[in-house]
Amino acid sequence: MDHGLAPTGRGPMVMRRAQAMARETAMATASRTARTATVTAMAFATGTIAGLAIRTAGRAPQAASGALSGIVCPDLALQFTAEFFLPDAIHFYEPRDGHRLPHDPFNAIVGPRPIGWISTRSAAGQNNLAPYSFFNAFNYVPPIIGFSSVGYKDTVRNVQDTGEFVWNLATRPLADAMNASCAAVAPEVSEFDLAALTPVDSRLVRPPRVGESPVSFECKVTQIVQLQGIDGVKVPTWLVLGEVLAVHIRRNLLVDGVYDTALAEPILRGGGPADYFSIGPEQLFRMHRPR
Numbered sequence: 001m002d003h004g005l006a007p008t009g010r011g012p013m014v015m016r017r018a019q020a021m022a023r024e025t026a027m028a029t030a031s032r033t034a035r036t037a038t039v040t041a042m043a044f045a046t047g048t049i050a051g052l053a054i055r056t057a058g059r060a061p062q063a064a065s066g067a068l069s070g071i072v073c074p075d076l077a078l079q080f081t082a083e084f085f086l087p088d089a090i091h092f093y094e095p096r097d098g099h100r101l102p103h104d105p106f107n108a109i110v111g112p113r114p115i116g117w118i119s120t121r122s123a124a125g126q127n128n129l130a131p132y133s134f135f136n137a138f139n140y141v142p143p144i145i146g147f148s149s150v151g152y153k154d155t156v157r158n159v160q161d162t163g164e165f166v167w168n169l170a171t172r173p174l175a176d177a178m179n180a181s182c183a184a185v186a187p188e189v190s191e192f193d194l195a196a197l198t199p200v201d202s203r204l205v206r207p208p209r210v211g212e213s214p215v216s217f218e219c220k221v222t223q224i225v226q227l228q229g230i231d232g233v234k235v236p237t238w239l240v241l242g243e244v245l246a247v248h249i250r251r252n253l254l255v256d257g258v259y260d261t262a263l264a265e266p267i268l269r270g271g272g273p274a275d276y277f278s279i280g281p282e283q284l285f286r287m288h289r290p291r
């Protein structure tokens with residue numbers, strides 16, 4: 001029986017990736033068992049995953065489970081092929097022992113991440129603005145967002161002292177300003193000035209919002225948690241959680257009353273020293289939950 005874990009047919013990029021994987025796997029497995037070599041050679045010979053077919057008789061247990069998920073969810077059958085399950089196909093590491101790669105892949109993998117562009121005001125009344133990509137939303141009702149400060153930075157000190165912050169949406173047109181606002185400057189310097197941004201009074205909290213940003217949330221702090229490892233030892237990182245009390249949305253982003261994510265052109269942080277992504281309508285696809 002032929003389950004045909006076969007053609008992806010998803011364009012040149014997929015083909016190139018498939019060729020590279022097939023080549024790599026073919027080299028890594030040259031001396032392996034005949035069954036494995038046959039599977040790999042088929043992929044290499046055809047130059048694409050499209051030519052790869054796994055036959056029940058010779059299938060590794062993992063590949064068989066791949067075929068099973070393909071039956072449950074037909075799309076999976078198109079995407080996963082036997083070489084994905086070979087031991088050498090996976091780079092494995094335990095972070096505490098090092099990743100053995102030129103760059104730590106951690107934040108490139110957990111990415112792209114939305115950016116928490118956080119404005120605060122110090123107890124002395126100084127405005128502060130800084131981007132935090134360890135940021136996300138965590139609850140609907142009440143709406144709760146959070147960001148994590150690696151190191152005890154001005155923002156954490158301000159939220160600890162005042163209990164308030166504002167989140168501002170970082171967009172493609174505001175990318176340079178967002179970047180400028182991350183400069184490590186003395187607490188008495190306002191990043192609003194550095195980045196030539198306009199502090200606009202909030203309605204319910206003291207920190208201003210970024211006037212140029214099309215969306216802002218006024219927040220009050222609900223929890224500040226100093227993180228710790230499994231050994232219970234605290235690390236110098238603080239997770240700040242806050243309830244969203246007020247929301248500002250520029251009206252042009254409401255299309256027939258529905259907020260249009262892509263229209264706002266949000267930017268997201270990838271990995272490495274400089275990778276960002278921006279979102280446009282071409283990244284949108286829809287998928288409903290199974291009933």
Ligand SMILES: Cc1cc2nc3c(=O)[nH]c(=O)nc-3n(C[C@H](O)[C@H](O)[C@H](O)COP(=O)(O)O)c2cc1C
Pocket residue numbers: 115128129130131132133134135148149150151153154155156178179181182183184185269
């Ligand atoms: C896109 C971007 C994302 C960042 N994300 C974080 C983060 O998640 N946590 C963090 O501690 N620092 C992060 N930083 C660095 C801070 O923005 C930087 O240390 C800043 O000076 C902190 O400002 P503050 O001392 O006024 O709070 C990020 C910088 C950029 C440009």
